[in-house]
Amino acid sequence: MAEINQNFQKLPGSYLFAEIARRTAAYQAANPDKKLIKMGIGDVTRPLAPSVIRAMHKAVDEMGSADTFMGYGPYEGYDFLRDAIVQHDYAARGVTMSREEIFVSDGAKSDCGNIGDIFSVNNVVAVCDPVYPVYVDANAMAGRAGEYDGEKWTNIVYMPCTAENGFVPALPERVPDLIYLCFPNNPTGMAATKDQLKLWVDYANEHGSVILYDSAYEAFIRDPEIPHSIYEVPGARTCAIEFRSYSKTAGFTGTRCAYTIIPKELKVNGVSLAELWLRRQSTKYNGCPYMIQRGAEAIYTPEGQQEVRETIDYYLNNAAIIREGLAKAGLTVYGGVNSPYVWAATPDGMGSWDFFDRLLQEGNVVTTPGAGFGPSGEGYIRLTGFGDPENTKEAIRRITRML
């Protein structure tokens, strides 16, 4: 008789964003005349760049003609895209990367979850707290998390990110085997410096741990001192896998393209992780659509670079409005500089779900309660810069009036 994977039964029932949607819908149903402003979910709103649109039209046409039709592509992505990544995302920042170390995919979320396939289920996983829920849930499904006690998983190492440590966690006492790091961070919006990452790289190399570095928000970095890639830190090639995404970089949340870097030097017990990942991908994945990869390639043209930069400036401007507005209103705020996310402390130590409810009911603004990202998120809310400037300003006016 078939048996299910019992780890699924351990997952807590309500997913953060589902609970937010539930409360929001209930309030809106009871108050149909209220105009809500949604500053919760991290989806983009601006259209794809004209260069991307042109490239995708051309690629679609190629698929319609026998001479230029493309069937199965390489599991690891087309060389035209991998070469553009090497040149623009790495060489341009002084980092040497080779085409063979780049694995194009349909999303950093898929890769962050699926990467677990190549590691032992006995590996101990560490995550920042608060954290993007996918790292935890994917490992819980695989059996690496232990039991859920209503707040934490018994076998996950939670690394508190607090105002005291500048939201960059301290090295944990219990040495983890796999360490998820995400900078600029979701949800706190805080970036890490080279010196801060160097501590982690040295720690991982010393203990034989592997860092899973989520760099999905690197395009929002404007401070020249902040590294965009963990490979800007010496020693990272022997201990780190990096996840990049076009979702936030170029508005690809509904278009789906990302890539993962596994350096040649990264080995566990002498086994190349890049080779294991290629085996995994060639068995359980069949490549990212041709037209989508052509769209991603166009981001790297001079026009494409200019266009996506303008869109990110637009979101960063919103983040600055939130950051400065809430600070003026008396809240303590973090992030929102090299990131689309603003992380705001609740007033008077109020619980984050309570503040969420107050903002919803009194301000008609939908946010994300920090507690939904983990125990150390309690006492914070997350707001995002993905709206438009008018609504963003109006939300800040409403919150200011409320406080």
Add this chain to the structure above:
Amino acid sequence: MAEINQNFQKLPGSYLFAEIARRTAAYQAANPDKKLIKMGIGDVTRPLAPSVIRAMHKAVDEMGSADTFMGYGPYEGYDFLRDAIVQHDYAARGVTMSREEIFVSDGAKSDCGNIGDIFSVNNVVAVCDPVYPVYVDANAMAGRAGEYDGEKWTNIVYMPCTAENGFVPALPERVPDLIYLCFPNNPTGMAATKDQLKLWVDYANEHGSVILYDSAYEAFIRDPEIPHSIYEVPGARTCAIEFRSYSKTAGFTGTRCAYTIIPKELKVNGVSLAELWLRRQSTKYNGCPYMIQRGAEAIYTPEGQQEVRETIDYYLNNAAIIREGLAKAGLTVYGGVNSPYVWAATPDGMGSWDFFDRLLQEGNVVTTPGAGFGPSGEGYIRLTGFGDPENTKEAIRRITRML
């Protein structure tokens, strides 16, 4: 210290198609003047249908405008596509299916592999022999296959498909928990009747096994008596998951779209498998690109249906040329009627790799040796109808001359 998933180390080194590519390249390098005809790999060659191209252009334009831009889509696919599937792939054949039972994805290969996430690693897996290698390798990676003895995995139940049983396997003595079936079959090209599938459905319901039914080639069925879906068989809704793909149906091998059906009634120990799969997909996947789903939707328009049918007729015509030509040349052939694949017995009981080499070197035709698909594939080769008629005829002439 991190540890790898040791199951990867058990996988045999050389993947079938890599070995074919190696031998082919070696021969071509030594004989640069020879013009090879490739009848091995199962990739399509005809362009996407004009209806699909038009729909994708429209969707790309939508992504370029703020009013119509699409961000994150539903994990399980857009309703416009799911509803088209309900109507055209199921209702049109008298099968009731609801939108909620359909999970759109980037490929049947991904789904056939990833579906393992929701099942216990202790489940025993059965596969047809010969078999599409993905079912076996994905389960070997997950730890369900035991050890590889050089020919077989110790914990996989192999179900021989032979000329004697019409290439539809007998019910196995050791009861498996998960049963992969694929009809019309890759590699044998043979289809299963309703009565043959009914035996499997009853067996699975009796034993609490789950059938993983790969129906990727259903569009090639021309015999009205052959079922396109396992749900045409009474009882299948309580025991079967079905995988469908647009790869061969509409030339989407490089475009990537597929779907998986999990009926509401399908439960294991009272747990809905559809709910587990949605949890898996929402955690480790982020949906199929909007423009790709719009392209898939266009297949179901009257023009789209006509266009994809013409393309499939083109491939079926090639398969008929192969089937009839090889039979005339004295080989015993199977498949090639409701399938793009022809499965031909080697002459005089020759080994399949030996016959592969002879065809390559004397006929300059690249085929796929049956032994690459499993022990019972020994003594056969696979040829595909995905080429063009002229090359297909020339290949048959060369083989006929050789024999």
